[in-house]
Amino acid sequence: MELCFKVIGYPVKHSLSPWIHEQFLRKANLEGTYTINEIEPASFEEEIYQMKENPIDGFNVTVPYKQKIIPFLDGIDAYAEKIGAVNTVVNKAGKWIGYNTDGIGYLRSLEAKYPSVLENRSGRILIIGAGGAARGIYYALDEAGFRAIDLTNRTAAKANELIRFKNKETKSTIILLKDVKKYLEEYDLVIQTTSVGMKPNINDMIVSIPSLKPQMILSDIVYQPIRTSFLRQGEAKGANIHFGHTMLLYQAQLAFEIWTGVKVPIGNMDQDLQQILE
Numbered sequence: 001m002e003l004c005f006k007v008i009g010y011p012v013k014h015s016l017s018p019w020i021h022e023q024f025l026r027k028a029n030l031e032g033t034y035t036i037n038e039i040e041p042a043s044f045e046e047e048i049y050q051m052k053e054n055p056i057d058g059f060n061v062t063v064p065y066k067q068k069i070i071p072f073l074d075g076i077d078a079y080a081e082k083i084g085a086v087n088t089v090v091n092k093a094g095k096w097i098g099y100n101t102d103g104i105g106y107l108r109s110l111e112a113k114y115p116s117v118l119e120n121r122s123g124r125i126l127i128i129g130a131g132g133a134a135r136g137i138y139y140a141l142d143e144a145g146f147r148a149i150d151l152t153n154r155t156a157a158k159a160n161e162l163i164r165f166k167n168k169e170t171k172s173t174i175i176l177l178k179d180v181k182k183y184l185e186e187y188d189l190v191i192q193t194t195s196v197g198m199k200p201n202i203n204d205m206i207v208s209i210p211s212l213k214p215q216m217i218l219s220d221i222v223y224q225p226i227r228t229s230f231l232r233q234g235e236a237k238g239a240n241i242h243f244g245h246t247m248l249l250y251q252a253q254l255a256f257e258i259w260t261g262v263k264v265p266i267g268n269m270d271q272d273l274q275q276i277l278e
């Protein structure tokens with residue numbers, strides 16, 4: 001039987017997920033479709049009930065429904081529950097079970113490019129931002145055993161709220177955004193998770209980069225443009241950089257694995273997607 005997958009969101013017309021999942025289907029030798037279902041906020045509930053009437057193997061959930069979908073699920077994975085957001089739903093014998101693959105996808109993407117970071121978990125990490133994406137990444141790092149993960153956010157209270165369920169051993173200091181520049185060079189990995197620098201505001205930068213620690217990794221989850229001004233400035237100062245589009249690929253890899261049990265290697269998709277976006 002043909003597999004049937006979707007992505008729901010609003011707006012979602014320009015999603016890259018069909019491009020990614022159609023390749024996964026092909027590489028896994030599976031017959032199936034992956035379509036876009038753009039749902040207007042006013043008809044969300046009605047559309048979800050309609051989806052429940054039709055056969056579907058799984059779907060992705062994107063902005064603005066990652067939290068709104070939760071009451072419609074029959075079950076939720078513990079990690080997704082802690083984050084409070086679901087981006088992947090699998091249909092298991094008629095029951096909808098929610099997962100979140102963003103944070104673990106991010107870790108996989110980092111491991112693919114910089115395996116030493118995951119081998120040696122002693123590094124100091126700074127996350128910039130405290131929204132949904134930051135939450136997923138924070139708890140993926142926390143669960144992976146990183147124990148020094150600081151946060152900075154425009155609204156410090158949101159960062160304080162975010163760390164509520166952390167492991168007792170994890171040390172997380174909340175730094176004011178206006179002060180963070182002073183401390184940047186102390187970190188081994190800095191992860192920019194806010195929307196600052198996203199097209200069309202490509203010259204905006206959340207923080208300007210002073211001198212950096214040798215071997216430091218600067219990561220930005222914004223992928224439009226691929227080379228954000230944050231990454232460009234870091235690169236010019238000699239930092240190792242990590243692109244946001246890779247997180248998109250690896251979170252999709254994990255979603256596909258949850259749906260089908262097949263972990264499809266990313267291979268050249270990283271370079272192919274980079275070309276599409278550049």
Ligand code: ATR
Pocket residue numbers: 128129130131132133134153154155158193194195196206
């Ligand atoms: P996502 O789910 O993509 O992470 P989100 O939950 O809306 O999106 O979070 C957006 C993040 O970007 C937040 O950390 C937000 O800061 P606040 O918590 O202070 O709102 C941050 N952000 C967005 N625009 C910003 C700006 N112009 N300057 C600083 N931070 C910004």
